[in-house]
Amino acid sequence: MAALDQTQVKDGVDQETVDAVAAISTYKYGWDTDIEMEYAPKGVNPDIVRLISEKNEEPEWMTEWRLQAFERWEKMDEPDWAMVNYPEIDFQDQYYYARPKSMEVKPKSLDEVDPKLLATYEKLGIPLKEQMILAGVEGAEDMPAEGRKVAVDAVFDSVSVGTTFQDELKKAGVIFCSISEAIKEHPELVKKYLGTVVPVTDNYYATLNSAVFSDGSFVYIPPNTRCPMELSTYFRINAENTGQFERTLIIADKGSYVSYLEGCTAPQRDTAQLHAAVVEIIVEEDAEVKYSTVQNWFPGDEEGKGGIYNFVTKRADCRGDRSKVMWTQVETGSAVTWKYPSCILRGEESQGEFYSIAITNNYQQADTGTKMVHLGKNTKSRIVSKGISAGKAQNTYRGLVSMHPKAKDSRNYTQCDSLLIGSECGAHTVPYIEVKNNSSRVEHEATTSKVDDDQLFYCRQRGMDEEEAVALVVNGFCKEVLQALPMEFAMEAQQLVAISLEGSVG
C-alpha cells in the first residue's frame, strides 16, 4: 500500500477508487504449500521434452510433436514489440516440470489425493468436493441445485490434481479432464484438433509451450449439447523457479454450449516466475463458448520484485456458421502480462466478443488486447476494454481488427478506455485496423482520462454531490465488463476490482 499512499490523487478520482486499487495490491494468495516435490532437472533441451512426455505416459506421436516444436523454438527470437520491460529471462534457469511427490501414482479419485493439496485449494476457496458450491456467491442459495454446480480441474504446478463431476458430465457426453488424460484416453480428438488454432510455429512462447506443456484441461462438448454445468480450471503455481506451461483445448461441436472459467494464483516470491500457456478453442456450427478468466497471479511486491511473467496465447476459431465465442477477462495479477485472446471469425455470421478489465498497480506492466480476424460474411465482433493504471504501472491495449475482402457486411465496434490514477503511471492504446472491403463497418473509439468532466457535470446537474457523481461514473467505467462475467466469477471479480462502488455513497 505504501506506494499508493504517496500517490498524489488528482481531483475527481475519489479516495474509494484509490483504496480499492490499493487493496488489490495486498496479495491474498501469497502463501505457499509445504509439500514434497519432484522436479525434472533445470533447463530445457530435447531430453527434458522427452522426460515430460514420458512422465505423462504419452504416445510416440505426441513426443515427436513436442520435439519438433522444440527444434523450431530454438531458432526463434523472443518478441520485443510489446510495451513491457523486464530483465532477460534465462530459459535454462527454470524448472519445466514439478509435481508433488504424492502425485507420482495418479490418484484414482479425489479421496486419494494428498490432503495437503486439497487443503491448498480449500484455502484458495476452490471447492474440490462435488457437493460444495462456490462460497460467497451472492444469491447462490436461491438458485436451483443444477445451476450451482461448477466442475473444477485443479492444476498444481505441472500436474492436474483432479477433476470434479467427471461422472455426471460423462452422462451428458461431455469430456472434461486433464489434457494428459485426454492424450491417453481420446487421442483421436487431440490429434484432430491440437495445434490447429494455435499452430506449433505461432509465436515464441506458444512454440515453447508446445514443446514443454505439462498439463492443462481438455473439454469436448458433443453436438447439440448444453454443458450441464460451468467448467472451470484453477491453476496454482507453488514451486519456486518453476515455469507453468499449461495447454487447454476446448472443442464445442455443432450446436453445443459451454461456459468455462479460469482462475490462477501463485505464492509471493522474490524471483520472477514464468507462465506461458496456450488455450485453443474450436467452435463448430451454431456452437457457443464463453471463456472467462480472473487472472490473479502474484504481481510482484511494491518495489516490483518477483511476480509472474505471464505470456499467454489464447485463440478461438469460429469454424462453423453462426458460431460464437466470448472472452471475458479480469486481469489484476502478474508482473508482466502479454496476452491477446483472439477470435478467428471464419464461419458465416459468426461472432466474437472481448470484454476486458486490466488493472495495474505498483510496477506491474500489462500489454493485452485482442485480435478479431473477420474472414466470413456477416461476421460481428465487439471489443470493450477498460484499463486502470496506478502507481508506477504501465497498461497497454493492443489489438487488431481485420476485415478480409471476403468478409462482406461484417461489423466491428471497439471501445477502449483508460483511467489513470497518479502521475507516474502510463496508459497506452495501440490498435491496428485493416479494412479490405467496403460493405463492412469498423468503428474504433478510445479515450484516456481521469473521470470525465461532462459526465460529472451531467450528474451534478441532476442534484448529486461531487462525491456521489464520481462514484457513479467510476462505477460505470467497469460495469460493462463485469456484467459479462458469469455469476460464479462476479464475486471474485468484484472483490478484485472493488471499483463498483454501489451503495457506498449516500
Added chain:
Amino acid sequence: MALPEMKQSATDARLGTLTLPEGGCLSTARHAALSRVQTMGLPTRRDEYWKYTRPDTLVNAELVAAEVFTSDEAPMFDGFDRLKIVFVDGVFDADASDDLSLEGITVERLIDLEAKDIHWATDLYGVLEARGQTPVERPLAALNTAFAADGIAIHVTGKPSKPISFIYKHLDANSDSILHHIVRVDTGAEATILENGPAAARFNNVMEIDVADGGKLHHVRAQGRDHERRAATHVFTRLGAESVYKSFTLTVNGVLTRNEQVIEINGDDAIAHVAGACVGDGEFHHDDTVFITHDALNGESRQVFKKVLRNGATGVFQGKILVKEGAQKTDGYQISQSLLLDDDSQFLAKPELEIYADDVACSHGSTSGAIDEEALFYLRSRGVSASEATDLLTLAFLAEAVDEVEDDAIAEALVNRLEGWLARRR
C-alpha cells in the same frame, strides 16, 4: 549493431547514387545526418513503421520514371496574391519565382547561405529531424538532411502581407529530387506557407519548422495530381509557449505518397492542428503518419484525416499522441475515417495513444465504411442523380477535414478543386 543484410545492401546501393554537398556551414549537420542513415539503414517492408506502406520504390537506388502529367486545370492557388518560390524538378528557378524580398520575412536559398560562416540556419538545419528520430526512426528524412541539393530558409520576423508559396513543377520523367526547407518563426510573428505541385518523379521533401513563443504558422499543401509520381515528405515542427501550428494537406492521386508529420509541443498552452483529405482513385497508395509529442502543460492537438478511396486505392493512417510525464491538462484528439466507394479499396489504420500523465483528456476514433445508403436514398428520392448524390456525400465527408483550414479563401479554393475532381471522374 549490424544491420540486417538486406537493409545494409539496399542502404549502400542508395547511398552510392548520391553525392553529399561538401563545405559550407551546413556541412557538419549533413555529415551527422549521413552517419544517422548509416546506423539506421533505409526502411524495408519488414519495419513495423512501414507495415502498411512498401518503401522500396522510395528507397531503391533505381528510380521508377514517372510520365509528366498534363492537365487543363489551372494550378492550385493561381490567382492568389502570394510570394512565389518555384522549383522545377527539385531545382530552384529564379526566373519563374518572384523577387524574394518581402517585409516581415527573410528568404534565402540554402546554397547561398551555406557560404556564410555564421547563420541561424545551423541551429535548425537537421536539428528537428535528428530529434524526430526517437522513439521512431525516420531514415528517409536523415537521408534528406545529408543529401538535399536545394531548399529555402525562411525567417519570419513579422507578419508578411501575403502567403509564401512553394510551387513544385515536374517536367522531367526521370527526376529524383531532394529538397530541404527550414522555417523559423520569431516570437509573435505569423505567416502562411503554401505548397503545391507534383515536384518530381520521386520527391523527398523535408521541412523543419521552429515556432517561437507566441508565433503562428499556417501550412496548406496540395499535392500534385501526377498519376505516377512518388513522394515521401516529412514536416518536423517544434512549438514554443502559446504558439500555433495549423496544417492541412490535400492529396489527389499519385502512385505513392507518404506524408510524415512530427510535432513536438515544448512550450505551455501551444496548439497544433494537423488535417488531411485525400481522394484516391485506382492505383493509389496514400499514407499519413503523424506523431505528436506533448511535453508541456495545457497543450492542444487535433488530428483530422479523411480518405475517400475507390478502384483499388489504399489509404493508410498511422497517428500517435504521446503525452510525456508532467504534460498535464493536455487535450489530444484524433480522428481518422475512410469512405470506401467499392470493394477493391482498403483502409489500414493504427491510431495510437501513449500517455504518461494522469490529468489529460485524450481520445481517438477511427471508422471505415461505405457511403450511407439512407443518405443516398434521401437525395435520390429528391431527384438528385446517383453520381451527383455520391459526390455530394463525399464532399460532406471530406468537409470536416477541410474545415480545419482557417483562411476562408483557401478553404473555398480547396473545395472548388475537390468538386472539380469529383465531377471530372464521373
